[in-house]
Amino acid sequence: MNLPTSFPVTTRSKVRRLPKRGSAERADIYAILDAHFLCHIAYVIDGQPYVTPTGYWRHGDRIYWHGSSASRMLRAQASGLPVCLAVTLLDGLVLARSGFHHSINYRSVMAFGLARRIEDPVEKQEALDAYVERLYPGRNKELRRIEAQELKASTVLGMSIEEASAKVRRGPPVDDEPDYALPVWAGVVPVRQILGAPVADPRLSPGTPWPAHLARYAEGAELDEVMTEMAKGPG
Amino acid sequence: MNLPTSFPVTTRSKVRRLPKRGSAERADIYAILDAHFLCHIAYVIDGQPYVTPTGYWRHGDRIYWHGSSASRMLRAQASGLPVCLAVTLLDGLVLARSGFHHSINYRSVMAFGLARRIEDPVEKQEALDAYVERLYPGRNKELRRIEAQELKASTVLGMSIEEASAKVRRGPPVDDEPDYALPVWAGVVPVRQILGAPVADPRLSPGTPWPAHLARYAEGAELDEVMTEMAKGPG
Numbered sequence: 352m353n354l355p356t357s358f359p360v361t362t363r364s365k366v367r368r369l370p371k372r373g374s375a376e377r378a379d380i381y382a383i384l385d386a387h388f389l390c391h392i393a394y395v396i397d398g399q400p401y402v403t404p405t406g407y408w409r410h411g412d413r414i415y416w417h418g419s420s421a422s423r424m425l426r427a428q429a430s431g432l433p434v435c436l437a438v439t440l441l442d443g444l445v446l447a448r449s450g451f452h453h454s455i456n457y458r459s460v461m462a463f464g465l466a467r468r469i470e471d472p473v474e475k476q477e478a479l480d481a482y483v484e485r486l487y488p489g490r491n492k493e494l495r496r497i498e499a500q501e502l503k504a505s506t507v508l509g510m511s512i513e514e515a516s517a518k519v520r521r522g523p524p525v526d527d528e529p530d531y532a533l534p535v536w537a538g539v540v541p542v543r544q545i546l547g548a549p550v551a552d553p554r555l556s557p558g559t560p561w562p563a564h565l566a567r568y569a570e571g572a573e574l575d576e577v578m579t580e581m582a583k584g585p586g
Numbered sequence: 587m588n589l590p591t592s593f594p595v596t597t598r599s600k601v602r603r604l605p606k607r608g609s610a611e612r613a614d615i616y617a618i619l620d621a622h623f624l625c626h627i628a629y630v631i632d633g634q635p636y637v638t639p640t641g642y643w644r645h646g647d648r649i650y651w652h653g654s655s656a657s658r659m660l661r662a663q664a665s666g667l668p669v670c671l672a673v674t675l676l677d678g679l680v681l682a683r684s685g686f687h688h689s690i691n692y693r694s695v696m697a698f699g700l701a702r703r704i705e706d707p708v709e710k711q712e713a714l715d716a717y718v719e720r721l722y723p724g725r726n727k728e729l730r731r732i733e734a735q736e737l738k739a740s741t742v743l744g745m746s747i748e749e750a751s752a753k754v755r756r757g758p759p760v761d762d763e764p765d766y767a768l769p770v771w772a773g774v775v776p777v778r779q780i781l782g783a784p785v786a787d788p789r790l791s792p793g794t795p796w797p798a799h800l801a802r803y804a805e806g807a808e809l810d811e812v813m814t815e816m817a818k819g820p821g
Contacts, residue, residue, distance in 0.1 A: 402672045450714055450718045537787040
């Protein structure tokens, strides 16, 4: 299937605030979606907005997420509710010479679609396996298989991206020209999400090694780089 | 003013999914809000949900955020729109012996309120100054003052927290009892937001030092700890 290289832009998805930071290019949007696994999903129940953080994974132009069947969010979305999904990577604090020009460096995506529940058990199981593989490639084959009641207790939601936009800010502050002469420290304090040393479960079965399939989760690695590498699939 | 130690809990704010992870205690909620500065705000326009990442700051039971007057989000919210604000700190990946029990360690808050625009210019300026002071205590006095047209171009939104809940997951995986015997590595991969070495603006006025007021922004510091310390105020 040949997908267009950019998503449609409507009044809903158009980047209005500082549009030069925006993009509807598929490659830009996928690069950000593939750099993380935690999103915020907004939805409406009886006119009231809600936003919930949740893990997600992408397959083509579809985004999936999951949770218990008991979850209010997933119950409400199962009927095909409009959702807005945001992924935001914080890259730094931007310090300018005036309060007004202080900013944040970030990479973000806002994606719109209709969330629907995956009803077919086979498709549901494949989706849950895909989530484990997305985060821990090669791990599924070491785990015990999912049991029938677990599959039943799980809800998987998916949406096709109808519209999406990426927004990115990088680099130093942009100050008013006369302000550059001020003796005020200006620049960027980078922020990174870093992996710590793995903490084994106190109840780990004795002699169980740190497995090869987790080699990318090395202490000090940057989460977005690990996620991006894994999204490329097996080398 | 003596505020109750917990926020009211209604059908809107009740933690339904894994309620043992939830809290409506004011201290729990403030501790999470004070550990970061980036939130996701959900709102509704014509039935469509939107979620936008934005910087925020807290003062008592009020949360503020800002942006350009041109922003769709802030225009829509200025009339007093219901919003849901989420702050989420990712603390780790939780690897279990079955796909079903994989999880995420996190601290999160969901807060509900009516967002209103701060119209009074003095109050608006004080709020913007408070944002700079929240992130960079002592910095305002080194900056040039905000100009009239900047104040006009800024929009500050604020809401009183009507209801809120915190939700936290910590610690090792919780597996089904028989699974503990499996020879599968299980445990936690911690994730931390760490500050990098400051990158001075290439146009920094020569001889401008890294200022004392930024001492907390030391390379390698954890963002949530820096934010928490600063939220305690001077001394």
